[in-house]
Amino acid sequence: MEFTKGHGTGNDFVILPDPDGALDLTPGLVAGLCDRRRGIGGDGVLRVVRAAKHPEGAALADEAEWFMDYWNSDGSFAEMCGNGARVFVRYLLETGLAAPDGAVLPVATRAGLVRARVEGAGVAVEMGRPRLYDTATAALGGLTLPGTAVDVGNPHLVCALPAGLDLTALDLTQAPQVDPAVFPAGVNVEFTAPGDPVDGTDGHVLMRVYERGSAETLSCGTGACAVAAVALRDAGRNTGVVAVDVPGGRLAVTITDDTCWLAGPAVLVATGEVTPAALT
Numbered sequence: 001m002e003f004t005k006g007h008g009t010g011n012d013f014v015i016l017p018d019p020d021g022a023l024d025l026t027p028g029l030v031a032g033l034c035d036r037r038r039g040i041g042g043d044g045v046l047r048v049v050r051a052a053k054h055p056e057g058a059a060l061a062d063e064a065e066w067f068m069d070y071w072n073s074d075g076s077f078a079e080m081c082g083n084g085a086r087v088f089v090r091y092l093l094e095t096g097l098a099a100p101d102g103a104v105l106p107v108a109t110r111a112g113l114v115r116a117r118v119e120g121a122g123v124a125v126e127m128g129r130p131r132l133y134d135t136a137t138a139a140l141g142g143l144t145l146p147g148t149a150v151d152v153g154n155p156h157l158v159c160a161l162p163a164g165l166d167l168t169a170l171d172l173t174q175a176p177q178v179d180p181a182v183f184p185a186g187v188n189v190e191f192t193a194p195g196d197p198v199d200g201t202d203g204h205v206l207m208r209v210y211e212r213g214s215a216e217t218l219s220c221g222t223g224a225c226a227v228a229a230v231a232l233r234d235a236g237r238n239t240g241v242v243a244v245d246v247p248g249g250r251l252a253v254t255i256t257d258d259t260c261w262l263a264g265p266a267v268l269v270a271t272g273e274v275t276p277a278a279l280t
Helices: 027-034 082-094 221-234
Strands: 002-008 011-017 044-050 066-072 105-109 112-119 122-126 131-140 143-151 155-160 188-194 203-211 215-217 240-246 249-255 260-265 267-273
Touching (some): 002 082, 011 027, 011 082, 027 044, 027 066, 044 082, 066 082, 082 105, 082 122, 082 260, 131 155, 131 188, 155 221, 188 221, 203 221, 221 240, 221 249, 221 260
Parallel strands (some): 011 044, 155 188
Antiparallel strands (some): 002 011, 002 267, 044 066, 105 112, 112 122, 131 143, 203 215, 240 249
16 A cells, blocks of 8 residues: 655654545554554544545535545544645645646545645645634643633634743643533644744744644644634734744744635655555
């Protein structure tokens, strides 16, 4: 089975070309591929399949040729992955499966249609405007932190650390505890601290994330969008540009009156073949 390995600010993925949807992809195989000792290693799997050939993408086949079939590293599905979408687009372009149609390239996902544009070494994807919809708490290591629930096509809980607490010192080896009544399907939890001013932006936030189905990752694109939306709200703004620093690098989030763009590097690092029977 052919694969490509790619990442966006350290959020890494195993990419599987399967244009006609013929691959028998199972949770066990996904978990094996993402195992960092016995497999290739990754935060998730991106299956590249024509929208018309996937039951969850067929409804969007008239608008986008390709469907991003994203799986978390534990073998569960996710509705959306911002960094995954950017890496997915980089793969389509570098393998010749697609070329930008004018200014944008449409991609079908479980969260609907996303548009992408290439910006030099980076790729920007339109995520849709984040929706702040509730408040909740996350319990971690004896701390109970208030947060804002945000919908970016998938669920997020953004928790700002109180002054005096070190973001880098948080122990994210265990999942934060959240209210299942607010998040019945689980949630990605972002912990944030303010950053120094960055020229050309309206805010700068430092972020770490515990991703539902993948544990702590070096970056989360939808999480960065959620964090940016909360940062702008807290600054009394509805729109603006926010620099979001994650352990894997920097993302730029631009929120307008009606949408949100996530921009940053998207890199393909290796191609090869893997033996599926050795992974399950």
